[in-house]
Amino acid sequence: MLDVLRNRTYRHLFFAQVIALLGTGLATVALSLLAFDLAGANAGAVLGTALAIKMVAYIGVAPVAAAFAERLPRRALLVGLDLVRAGVALMLPFVTEIWQIYVLIFVLQSASAGFTPTFQATIPDVLPDEADYTKALSLSRLAYDVESLVSPALAALLLTVVSYHSLFNGTVMGFLASAALVVSAVLPRAKLPPKRSIYERTTRGSRIYLATPRLRGLLALNLAIASGSAMVIVNTVVLVQSGLGLTQKATAMALAAFGGGSMLVAFTLPKLLEKLPERRVMLAGASLIALGLFAGVAAPSSYLVLLALWFVMGVGYSLAQTPSGRLLRRSAREEDRPAVFAAQFALSHACWLLTYPLAGWLGAKAGMTTSFLTLAAVATFAIIVAVRVWPAAEETDLPHAHDDLAAGDPHLAEGAGGSGKLHSHAYVVDDQHPRWPS
Numbered sequence: 120m121l122d123v124l125r126n127r128t129y130r131h132l133f134f135a136q137v138i139a140l141l142g143t144g145l146a147t148v149a150l151s152l153l154a155f156d157l158a159g160a161n162a163g164a165v166l167g168t169a170l171a172i173k174m175v176a177y178i179g180v181a182p183v184a185a186a187f188a189e190r191l192p193r194r195a196l197l198v199g200l201d202l203v204r205a206g207v208a209l210m211l212p213f214v215t216e217i218w219q220i221y222v223l224i225f226v227l228q229s230a231s232a233g234f235t236p237t238f239q240a241t242i243p244d245v246l247p248d249e250a251d252y253t254k255a256l257s258l259s260r261l262a263y264d265v266e267s268l269v270s271p272a273l274a275a276l277l278l279t280v281v282s283y284h285s286l287f288n289g290t291v292m293g294f295l296a297s298a299a300l301v302v303s304a305v306l307p308r309a310k311l312p313p314k315r316s317i318y319e320r321t322t323r324g325s326r327i328y329l330a331t332p333r334l335r336g337l338l339a340l341n342l343a344i345a346s347g348s349a350m351v352i353v354n355t356v357v358l359v360q361s362g363l364g365l366t367q368k369a370t371a372m373a374l375a376a377f378g379g380g381s382m383l384v385a386f387t388l389p390k391l392l393e394k395l396p397e398r399r400v401m402l403a404g405a406s407l408i409a410l411g412l413f414a415g416v417a418a419p420s421s422y423l424v425l426l427a428l429w430f431v432m433g434v435g436y437s438l439a440q441t442p443s444g445r446l447l448r449r450s451a452r453e454e455d456r457p458a459v460f461a462a463q464f465a466l467s468h469a470c471w472l473l474t475y476p477l478a479g480w481l482g483a484k485a486g487m488t489t490s491f492l493t494l495a496a497v498a499t500f501a502i503i504v505a506v507r508v509w510p511a512a513e514e515t516d517l518p519h520a521h522d523d524l525a526a527g528d529p530h531l532a533e534g535a536g537g538s539g540k541l542h543s544h545a546y547v548v549d550d551q552h553p554r555w556p557s
Contacts, residue, residue, distance in 0.1 A: 123254045128304045129245050133255070135300035136238070137262050139201070142293020144270020145277075146208060149286035150220070157217050165217055169224045170475065176228035177468040184233035185461035186320035193241055193306045200234040201298035203227075208290040236461040243448045243456060244307040253389045253445060260441045261385040264378045324458030327548045328466065330555055331450045334459075336398070336509025337443055340405050341467040342474075342501035344439050346494040347408035347432050349474035350415070351377050354482045354490065355429070362487065363422055376426045380433025388441055397442040398509055404438025405502050407431055412495035416488050452549050518556070 124130045154165040188196050207227040214220055242259075246252045274286055315323070328334045351374070359370045384404075391400060411432040418425045443463065451459040474494065481490035520541045546552060 121258075123246060123251050123258065126246065126251075128306065129242070129255060131300045131304035132238070132242065132245065133258060133262070135297040135304075136259065137266070138293050138300070139204075139297040140262060140266040140293075141270055141273070142208070142290040142297075144266050145274050145286045145293070146211070146290040148270065148274035149283045149290070150211070150224075152283040153211070153214065154217075154220065157214075157220070165220065169220060171472070172221055172225050173228040174468050174472040174475070176225050177232045178465045178472065180229045180232040181236055181461045181465040181468075182321050182324055182458070184229075185236055185324060185458050186317060188233060188237060188457070193237060193308075194301060194304070196237060197234060197241075197301045198298045200230045200237075201294045201301065203230040204234070205291045205294035205298070208287050208294060211287045211290075212284040232464065236464045237457055239444065239464075240457040240460040241306060243444075244453065249445065249448075250389070250393070252448065253392055253442075256441050256444045257385045257388045259444075260388075260437055261382055264382045264385065264437075320458070323455065324460070324462030325466070327451055327455060327459055328462040330548045330553070332555060333398070333446050333509050333513065334450055334463075336505040337401075337446055337463070338466055339501045339505035339508065340401055340439055340443075341463075342470045343405040343408055343498040343505075344436060345467070345470035345474040346498040346501070347412060348436055349471060349478040350412060350490065350494050351429060351432060353475060353478040354487065357482060358418065358425060358487060359422070363425075365422060369422065373422075373425055373429055377429040377433040377436070380430040380435075381437040382433075384434050384437035385441065388437070392442060392445070396513075397445055398511065398513065401439045401442055402502065402505065404435040404440070405498065405505070407435025408439065409495055409498040409502060411435060412491050412498055415491035415495070418487075418491075449547075451547055455547075455549065521551070 124133065150169070154169075158165045204227055207223050207230070211220075211223055214223065242255055243252055246255050273289075277286060277289070328338070355373050355377075356370050359365050359373055363369075388400075411428050414428055418428050447459050447463055448456065474497070477497075478490055478494060481493055518541060546556065548555065
């Protein structure tokens with residue numbers, strides 16, 4: 120899996136991602152402490168609102184940012200957005216009012232909504248070979264999991280010698296280091312799409328996404344993924360500290376069990392995808408999540424059961440989520456990839472915007488058993504939809520007709536010829552193929 124780091128451009132981009140993630144992790148810890156300083160017992164409500172603002176920014180800003188950014192130089196755009204994020208982190212220690220947190224979080228996450236899909240869409244161009252790209256996806260998953268373990272530990276270590284305000288300085292340095300690494304990389308020039316209206320550019324990614332059967336299946340699986348991860352992220356602290364009466368360390372260990380399952384898959388997934396198709400792997404992962412949620416009814420009674428359950432759900436999470444980049448890469452032309460990655464970014468976070476409050480509200484008002492069973496039902500429904508809309512026997516080359524083209528049009532010469540205006544080739548939704556062939 121580490122072979123891809125021999126590629127200098129990818130190596131710089133990967134470490135830019137890792138350092139920015141560590142900086143973001145420090146900011147998450149510092150922000151929770153800042154919220155407690157300002158709101159006391161209402162800090163949870165402040166953080167919940169900040170999380171909702173983050174999701175709204177991701178859902179609303181990502182497609183718009185992709186539309187305006189498609190003709191900008193990638194490197195300049197990524198560096199500029201890193202500098203915006205560093206500037207916001209620089210201001211966070213001086214916050215004195217709760218509304219200021221909300222404004223700065225919206226600006227910070229809006230910059231991330233422009234940065235992340237552009238960054239993700241660049242990697243397939245840096246690593247055009249699918250095997251290398253699969254390794255990069257696993258490395259990226261590993262980076263997220265390691266960050267979830269390292270950032271809290273690093274924050275705890277730093278808090279023994281500095282105040283939490285200084286953690287924001289670590290965030291600033293993380294974004295500045297990320298910008299410097301991007302500057303040092305030579306990024307491939309993006310293929311420019313034809314000129315279109317703002318509306319067409321803003322909606323193009325979602326239109327391609329929703330017109331492609333495998334991506335409609337991915338959208339359904341995003342809901343199953345969000346159901347499991349929301350339960351873990353929102354309710355672990357409640358299950359461990361309130362339900363079982365254990366310590367903060369036990370909460371951290373439970374979250375580490377989830378991350379450990381995900382990391383295990385990240386190491387093995389490249390080899391696994393050489394033997395099995397993405398659909399089978401991702402459906403298996405989503406099924407593990409659903410089964411884990413159903414089994415969660417027994418989890419509140421035993422810490423060891425909870426650890427084992429969270430580990431299994433971490434395995435399912437990574438199996439279902441990590442291969443998604445391969446589907447996105449295969450489902451769009453090079454010039455449309457940023458828009459399609461932005462659509463995935465927005466639509467997947469829309470699923471979390473639904474499941475985060477569902478997990479929290481049901482857990483608080485109706486009890487953990489109801490929360491587990493409801494999210495299990497949502498995940499099961501999502502899996503059934505994915506099975507129905509994503510064909511099991513998925514052919515690469517699809518025969519289709521072009522009744523709108525003249526008989527001698529050069530496009531008809533592409534792929535395997537049929538009769539008249541019928542031919543066959545690797546099919547993606549684009550200007551010449553606005554709909555999926557029946």
